[in-house]
Amino acid sequence: MKKFLFIVSGLFFIGTSVLADQISDGKAYFTQTTCNTCHSLTSKKEPSHTGPALYGTTKRYSKEWLVSWISDPEEMLKKDAIAKKLLVESGNIPMTPMLKLMNKKPDGSVDTALVKTKAEAIYAFLKDNDSKPDGGDLTAIKKKKN
Numbered sequence: 001m002k003k004f005l006f007i008v009s010g011l012f013f014i015g016t017s018v019l020a021d022q023i024s025d026g027k028a029y030f031t032q033t034t035c036n037t038c039h040s041l042t043s044k045k046e047p048s049h050t051g052p053a054l055y056g057t058t059k060r061y062s063k064e065w066l067v068s069w070i071s072d073p074e075e076m077l078k079k080d081a082i083a084k085k086l087l088v089e090s091g092n093i094p095m096t097p098m099l100k101l102m103n104k105k106p107d108g109s110v111d112t113a114l115v116k117t118k119a120e121a122i123y124a125f126l127k128d129n130d131s132k133p134d135g136g137d138l139t140a141i142k143k144k145k146n
């Protein structure tokens with residue numbers, strides 16, 4: 001029994017630390033992939049941003065939809081009804097497929113596996129951000145400096 005409990009608590013520990021790693025990776029990818037130049041993490045859209053404020057997105061969309069959207073908005077705008085509606089609501093400014101553009105194999109083709117890993121990490125980061133009252137993870141950092 002003791003051994004069993006030890007294994008269970010060990011797995012729980014590994015599980016939570018993997019998630020914590022994924023969230024911090026996602027946060028790094030969010031800035032590396034320049035998502036922050038077009039999106040705020042609070043519910044307030046900044047004047048310099050072309051994209052909508054992202055606070056609450058993980059509550060409004062399914063994980064599957066968000067991972068697909070973040071991975072390849074270009075493809076989604078071709079075939080997905082929600083994406084098409086979003087484009088109209090955003091004044092017909094399409095989101096640049098940053099992850100796709102920035103993660104290519106040496107032969108120039110898109111590294112889809114890497115794009116998916118990064119999109120899932122960004123999703124974990126956005127979900128964590130949505131669990132905070134002000135949502136502004138990066139904005140909070142910026143506020144402190146001012």
Ligand code: HEC
Binds near residue numbers: 051088
């Ligand atoms: C060059 C500007 C730009 C960049 C960079 C960008 N986006 Fe966007 N994003 C947009 C625009 C514009 C929309 C509105 C949808 C549309 O018209 O395509 C959008 C929509 C979204 C949405 C849906 C929001 C909602 O409320 O419906 C999410 C989520 C999102 N982007 C996440 C990301 C992530 C994550 C990254 C980084 C990998 C990123 N965006 C990079 C411009 C950008």
